[in-house]
Amino acid sequence: MSRQRLMQARQFYSPHSSVITPQLAFARWTERVAVQTELGSAREIAGLSDAELCTLEAEFERSPVRPRSDRLRHAFRLGAVLVTVGGFCLALQALTVGFGDGAYRVTQLLSMACVLAGVCALVAGAYAGFGTLHLELAHGTVGLYVGQLNEQHPWLYDSMAAARNPSADKYRQQVLRDRGPLRGADCILMREIVRAQEALERTQWARTVAEQVQRQVSAADAAGAEPRLIRVGSRHDHRAASGRRAGEPN
Incomplete structure (x- = not known):
């Protein structure tokens, strides 16, 4: 039994109060994005108001990397300090008096205990860091969801390509309005x-699609479809044509 399995059992239902700080709101959206599908998270975030989305975007700009709040968030730094201090004490004792003297055995044991505690802290900090790696990735995903599609957003050109579809462009106009x-x-x-429209087109009969693909465009349809490019002659050709027209009898 894990948190993700419990969330799946209740269909990712996690209600919360509407009046919360931006930090807490972004953290809760991070947890939801970490366990939900891409489409489910996108349609929930897209339903927020523009003021709420601006608040979440400002929070992501303030903190683009997820701040850790667990108890082991400082374990890695503490472990590095303990290992450094213990190793330095052992090296200093080996260079000065050596390890054979019984008077300095207590210092040696304390240094080794410091190194061992530092290694344990490093292992605990690394384990906790890997355990929250999915939340680190979800934090950046929420930032992509709430960010405006401006010149800095990586999905700008994808949105332009999707807007060529009439249904997607209708959705775009509705959101802007x-x-x-x-x-x-x-x-x-x-x-x-766009994907749903393509899936709907794939449900057509194969014979109908084959007739559309193999249909030959007639001359009348081609003329009425779009204007063709004409060849533009040079200045010499225009002078020759003007001379021929001038020499013709009225």
């Missing part, structure tokens, strides 16, 4: 709309 600037979560939803 009702909520505000587009966010990273909106890019995921637009891509899902």
